[in-house]
Amino acid sequence: xxxxQLYTGCLSEAAYYIESEGIAAVVDPLxxxxxxxxxxxxxxxxxxxxxxxxxxxxxxxxxxxxAKATGATIVYxxxxxxxxxxxxxxxxxxxxxxxxxxxxxxxPGHTLESSCYLLKDExxxxxxxxxxxxxxxxxxxxxxxxxxxxxxxMEDLAGMLYxxxxxxxxxxxxxxxxxxxxxxxxxxxxxxGPETFSTIGEQKTTNYALQPQTKEEFIKAVxxxxxxxxxxxxxxxxxxKEGYESLDAVLSKGLQPLSIAAFREKISNNALILDTRNSxxxxxxxxxxxxxxxxxxxxxxxxxxLLPFDQPIILVTEPGKEKETVVRLARVGFDKIEGYLNGGxxxxxxxxxxxxxxxxxxxxxxxxxxxxxxxxxILDVRKTVEYADGHIKEAVNIPLNDLTDPGSMxxxxxxxxxxxxxxxxxxxxxxxxxxKRQGIHNIRNILGGFGKLKELDDxxxxxxxxxxxx
Numbered sequence: 277x278x279x280x281q282l283y284t285g286c287l288s289e290a291a292y293y294i295e296s297e298g299i300a301a302v303v304d305p306l307x308x309x310x311x312x313x314x315x316x317x318x319x320x321x322x323x324x325x326x327x328x329x330x331x332x333x334x335x336x337x338x339x340x341x342x343a344k345a346t347g348a349t350i351v352y353x354x355x356x357x358x359x360x361x362x363x364x365x366x367x368x369x370x371x372x373x374x375x376x377x378x379x380x381x382x383x384p385g386h387t388l389e390s391s392c393y394l395l396k397d398e399x400x401x402x403x404x405x406x407x408x409x410x411x412x413x414x415x416x417x418x419x420x421x422x423x424x425x426x427x428x429x430m431e432d433l434a435g436m437l438y439x440x441x442x443x444x445x446x447x448x449x450x451x452x453x454x455x456x457x458x459x460x461x462x463x464x465x466x467x468x469g470p471e472t473f474s475t476i477g478e479q480k481t482t483n484y485a486l487q488p489q490t491k492e493e494f495i496k497a498v499x500x501x502x503x504x505x506x507x508x509x510x511x512x513x514x515x516x517k518e519g520y521e522s523l524d525a526v527l528s529k530g531l532q533p534l535s536i537a538a539f540r541e542k543i544s545n546n547a548l549i550l551d552t553r554n555s556x557x558x559x560x561x562x563x564x565x566x567x568x569x570x571x572x573x574x575x576x577x578x579x580x581x582l583l584p585f586d587q588p589i590i591l592v593t594e595p596g597k598e599k600e601t602v603v604r605l606a607r608v609g610f611d612k613i614e615g616y617l618n619g620g621x622x623x624x625x626x627x628x629x630x631x632x633x634x635x636x637x638x639x640x641x642x643x644x645x646x647x648x649x650x651x652x653x654i655l656d657v658r659k660t661v662e663y664a665d666g667h668i669k670e671a672v673n674i675p676l677n678d679l680t681d682p683g684s685m686x687x688x689x690x691x692x693x694x695x696x697x698x699x700x701x702x703x704x705x706x707x708x709x710x711x712k713r714q715g716i717h718n719i720r721n722i723l724g725g726f727g728k729l730k731e732l733d734d735x736x737x738x739x740x741x742x743x744x745x746x
């Protein structure tokens with residue numbers, strides 16, 4: 277028996293490769309399937325099954341491309357409806373993989389079709405469980421992503437999740453290994469732990485959702501404090517349910533090198549310019565109108581949260597990063613990528629084309645300016661809860677997620693001197709690029725973000741919003 281966790285950090289996503297006697301299965305594959313195919317080839321194995329724990333909302337699955345490449349059967353849990361062929365398993369149904377087996381445990385709650393897959397070894401003993409978004413290390417899946425919003429409530433799903441955990445998870449032996457679909461940083465839960473796997477016994481001890489409590493207490497615990505899910509979640513869930521264009525086709529379109537003339541023509545035809553260079557490099561010069569989302573951060577998640585899915589996208593990347601950019605965009609459902617600037621920003625600059633920039637300022641410069649500039653506005657683009665936990669007095673809080681709405685900037689214009697910051701610097705540069713696209717150009721990016729500002733607490737008054745925190 278061979279099990280390998282294949283973890284993708286920028287999405288906090290875990291897929292799994294399982295194998296016995298030359299027969300393999302993959303659980304929750306990403307859209308780029310090459311890693312699974314290479315692993316199977318290296319091990320001289322045949323991928324026979326693709327087990328999906330649910331309709332993922334935070335990434336596009338590789339189920340269709342992997343099934344096409346291998347002939348494997350796509351397996352979903354009870355009640356699943358798709359527009360492509362799948363095997364809809366029954367609760368308790370067992371699949372043989374060489375000398376081991378996988379048993380389907382229907383665990384509705386995160387979604388209606390959510391299911392876990394219990395792996396039993398050659399002797400029939402439970403060895404590991406692949407829980408998808410039903411159970412994480414330290415948390416459970418959020419119950420507010422129902423696709424049938426008019427028919428079922430968040431509280432209904434939370435109640436189902438309680439029943440699922442009591443029926444299928446709590447009876448498992450403590451030594452059974454827990455393999456979830458996500459780790460820390462994922463928006464699929466409230467507060468996932470840093471580890472990417474655990475044991476059932478450890479979770480019975482430490483996970484708040486598995487402690488002795490009534491169903492009503494559980495429902496309250498898992499539904500309180502949920503932030504709004506990223507806007508791309510329902511889009512990705514729909515893609516996973518209805519199907520998508522092959523990744524090869526997306527790459528073929530997205531990896532077209534564009535001359536400056538062709539790039540400018542795309543812009544005139546309403547293409548969005550996405551600059552994926554390191555966020556710190558972007559500020560020194562970029563193609564006017566570009567949105568900065570650097571590959572050096574949680575790129576795919578922010579792209580899915582901020583960019584339109586129905587608008588053509590053209591790319592400015594670091595040389596050699598074109599394919600990585602297209603793949604990472606495709607992972608969250610972007611298919612309308614129409615090429616990249618041949619020669620990158622350096623070529624654009626050398627050709628004498630117009631450029632834009634964002635002024636970077638150090639925290640101590642902000643401290644000097646704030647005392648003398650009546651038009652100065654400190655714009656904090658962190659999440660509301662981050663802002664509440666500590667911020668510069670009188671700073672304006674507009675979370676980055678809200679900046680795609682032109683109305684969010686209604687009270688700001690170019691007569692203000694706008695100083696933008698987040699926690700460390702990545703989000704503030706994205707924010708600055710979005711603000712410029714709204715026609716406001718008198719902005720500065722605070723290097724090091726709030727982390728640097730709060731070091732100068734003798735020069736800034738830091739306050740908290742206790743009402744929000746409570």
